[in-house]
Amino acid sequence: MDDFDREVYCIAGLPFDAVNMEQTMAHMRNAILQETKCFLTTPNLNFLALAQQDAAFRQSVVASDLVIADGMPIVWLAKFLGIPIRERVAGSSLFEAFRKEPRRKITAYFFGGPDGVAEAASKRINESSGGVECVGYYSPGFGTLDEMSSPAIIDAINASKADFLVVALGAKKGQAWIMKNLPLLKPPLVSHLGAVVNFEADRLKRAPVWVQNIGLEWLWRIKEEPNLWKRYWGDGLFFLQLILTRILPHRLWLAVNAKRLSHAAGESGLVLDNERDICTLQVSGTILDPVDAGIRDKLRAASLAGKPVELDLSQADYLSPGFLGLILVLKKQLDQRGERINVVRYNPVVEKLLATCGIAYLIR
Numbered sequence: 001m002d003d004f005d006r007e008v009y010c011i012a013g014l015p016f017d018a019v020n021m022e023q024t025m026a027h028m029r030n031a032i033l034q035e036t037k038c039f040l041t042t043p044n045l046n047f048l049a050l051a052q053q054d055a056a057f058r059q060s061v062v063a064s065d066l067v068i069a070d071g072m073p074i075v076w077l078a079k080f081l082g083i084p085i086r087e088r089v090a091g092s093s094l095f096e097a098f099r100k101e102p103r104r105k106i107t108a109y110f111f112g113g114p115d116g117v118a119e120a121a122s123k124r125i126n127e128s129s130g131g132v133e134c135v136g137y138y139s140p141g142f143g144t145l146d147e148m149s150s151p152a153i154i155d156a157i158n159a160s161k162a163d164f165l166v167v168a169l170g171a172k173k174g175q176a177w178i179m180k181n182l183p184l185l186k187p188p189l190v191s192h193l194g195a196v197v198n199f200e201a202d203r204l205k206r207a208p209v210w211v212q213n214i215g216l217e218w219l220w221r222i223k224e225e226p227n228l229w230k231r232y233w234g235d236g237l238f239f240l241q242l243i244l245t246r247i248l249p250h251r252l253w254l255a256v257n258a259k260r261l262s263h264a265a266g267e268s269g270l271v272l273d274n275e276r277d278i279c280t281l282q283v284s285g286t287i288l289d290p291v292d293a294g295i296r297d298k299l300r301a302a303s304l305a306g307k308p309v310e311l312d313l314s315q316a317d318y319l320s321p322g323f324l325g326l327i328l329v330l331k332k333q334l335d336q337r338g339e340r341i342n343v344v345r346y347n348p349v350v351e352k353l354l355a356t357c358g359i360a361y362l363i364r
Contacts (some may be wrong), residue, residue, distance in 0.1 A: 002300070003065075003329045003332065003333060004296045004297075004299055004300040004303070004326065004329060004330075005296070006325075006326075006329060007019070007084075007290075007322070008067070008322070008325035008326065008328070008329060009078070009083045009084075009085065009289075009321040009322050009324075009325040010321050010324035010325045010327075010328060010357050010358070010359065011048075011074060011077055011078060011081070011083065011321065011358075012048050012051070012052070012077070012242060012246070012357070012358040013051060013052065013058060013357065013358025013359050013361075014043060014047070014048065014051055014058065014061045014062070014067065014328075014358070015061070015062060015064075015067050015325045015328040015329065015332075016043070016067050016068070016069055016074065016078070016083075016085055016325070017066055017067050017068060018083070018084045018085045018086075019066070019068060019089065020086070020087050020089065021087070021089050021093065021094070021097065024066065024068055024089050024094060025094065025097055025098075027066055028040065028066075028094070028164075028189055029104070029106075031188045031189055032106060032163045032164075032188050032189060034188075035188050036188060037065070037182070037188060037190070038065045038066060038188060038189050038190070039063065039064045039065045039066075039178065039182060039190050039191070040064065040065065040066045040067075040068070040091075040189060040190070040191035041060065041061050041064035041066070041067050041068075041175070041191065041192070042067075042068050042070035042089075042090070042091035042191065042192075042193065043061060043067060043068075043069070043070060043071065043074065044070045044071030044073075044074070045071045045073045045074065045235045045238070045239055046171065046231060046235050047061065047071075047171060048071075048073075048074065048238075048242075049234065049235055049238040049239075050171065050172060051358075052238075052358065054172065055361070056176065056179075057171075057172055057175055057176075059179075059335070060175035060176065060178065060179050061175075062328050062331055062332050062335075063179065063332050063335065063336075064332075068089040068091075069085050069087075069088055069089060070088065070089065070090045070091050071088065072088050072214075072215030072217075073215065073239055074088075075087065075088050076215070077242075077243075077247060080247060080251060081247065081250070081251060081254075081321060082254075083289075083321050088212070090212070091191060091193040091195075091196060092193065092195055092196050092199055092206060094193075095132070095166070095193060095196045095200070098131050098132050098164075099125070099128070099130040099131050099132045100130065100131060101130075101131035102129060102130050102131045103131075104131060105131050105132070105133055106131065106132055106133070106163040106164055107132070107133050107134070107135045107160070107161065107162045107163045107164070108125075108132050108133070108134050108135070108162055108163065108164040108165075108166055109134070109135060109136040109137065109157055109160045109162035109164070109165050109166065109187065110122060110134065110136075110137040110138075110166050110168065110197050111137070111138055111140070111157065111165060111166065111167050111168070111169075112139060112140065112167055112168035112169040112174065112194075112197065113139055113168040113197035113198065113201075114139070114198075114203075115139050115141070116139070117139070117197055117198060117201045117203055118137035118138065118139050118168070118197055118201070119137055119139075120201035120202070120203070121134070121137070121196075121197050121198075121200035121201035122134035122136075122137045124200060124201060124202060125200055132164075135160045135161065135162050136156065136157070136160035136162060138153065138156065138157075140153065140169075145173070145176055145177055145180055148169070148177055149177065149180055149181050154181060154184050154185065157185060157186075157187065158184075158185065158186040158187075160187075161186075162187045163187060163188060163189060164187060164188075164189040164190075164191075165185060165187040165189065165190045165191075166191065166193050166196055166197065167190070167191065167192040167193070168192070168193065168194045168195075168196065168197040168198075169192070169194070170194060171192065171194065174192035174194065175192055178190055178192060204224045204225065205224060206220075207220035207221070208220075218232050218235075246356045246358075249356070250353075250356045250357075257318075261286050261288065261317075261318055262288075264285060264286040264317060264318075267284075267285040267286065268283075268284065268285035268286050268287045268288075269282075269283070269284040269285055270282070270283055270284075270287075270294075270295050270298050270299075271284075272298045272301055272302060274301070274302070274305050274307070277307060278307055278308050278309070278310055279302050279305040279307045279308065279309045279310070280309075280310050280311075280312060281298065281299070281302055281309060281310070281311050281312065282312040282315070283311065283312065283313050283315065283316040283319065284315035284316060285315070285316065285317055286316075286317045286318045287316075287318065287319050287320050287323045288318075288320050289320040289321065289322035289323075290322060291320065291322045291323050291326060295323070295326075296326065299326055299327075299329070299330050302330060303330055303333035303334060303337075306337065306339070307339065308334075308339050308340045308341070308342075309330065309334060309339065309340070309341040309342075310341075310342055310343075310344045311327070311341065311342065311343045311344065311345075311362070312344060312345045313343055313345060313346040313347070313350045314345040314346055314347055314350075315347075316346075316347070316350050317349065318349075318353070319350070319353060321357070324357055324359060327341075327359070327362070328359070331362070341362065342362060342363070342364035343362045343363045343364065344364055346363065351363070
């Protein structure tokens with residue numbers, strides 16, 4: 001399996017994998033077993049809001065190997081749009097799950113967190129004899145990315161031989177640090193899990209499971225960290241605006257056009273033209289989910305062509321969240337190879353769709 005086999009969907013411009021807790025754990029353990037790099041990103045509503053304004057932050061999510069919905073609002077959006085992401089998979093819950101499997105022990109390294117917190121978390125974890133052993137920690141303070149990326153720091157992380165590097169620098173700085181240093185890092189699993197260090201150090205109490213399940217963990221977090229109220233207020237306003245201006249109109253459009261789209265599902269096409277110095281993908285008709293293997297194969301071939309990719313969407317009627325998620329996967333692959341992807345031709349319906357789905361930035 002490769003990136004183009006992922007069941008990935010575009011929500012507000014970000015790719016999300018439709019995986020549950022068990023599938024996510026299996027993916028992570030497989031990365032450890034095979035020593036293959038897995039950059040795990042766990043977007044919540046705040047990630048979604050930041051990604052609308054910060055291209056570099058958005059790109060850190062697109063560049064990830066596995067993206068899980070760590071926020072009930074994202075699960076609600078998915079359900080409303082008919083996307084099969086049915087449960088929240090929180091980064092904190094993943095770490096707890098690893099700790100509960102002592103017969104399948106993994107090693108972890110904490111990078112970041114307030115002064116002394118990573119050390120306290122490490123001691124508590126190692127005293128518990130659970131499924132995680134902490135083999136190192138470092139709190140870099142409030143330096144620049146360059147100061148936090150010195151050869152000595154990277155060498156110390158790699159020398160620990162950790163399976164799982166847990167970064168806790170704040171969402172924007174943490175994702176930026178991972179993007180800067182990922183090629184140099186040896187731990188197979190790398191993820192920014194900001195709250196985990198505080199939870200494991202017992203500096204903060206996590207919300208009860210029933211509070212998590214009804215989507216009110218944010219309220220509990222404000223109780224634990226009152227200074228977070230401004231962030232959650234801003235996130236709430238963004239969520240309301242997103243629903244009213246993009247999600248609800250799109251859902252209504254889908255409802256009105258449902259019969260037409262279902263009848264047109266067999267009339268879609270994707271033509272790959274790889275004969276020139278630019279690889280062209282021409283989409284026609286309606287592409288619905290699940291995206292078939294033939295389309296995935298052509299996107300895979302485009303990623304391996306070693307050329308820039310141009311998307312011709314002038315003959316497209318509708319592009320599903322799954323297809324747009326795979327376009328973001330294609331962007332990830334091309335970015336890694338130093339190539340670009342752009343939408344060069346489109347019609348008014350597709351232009352509006354791309355804007356609604358948060359990927360109008362691909363239009364050249």
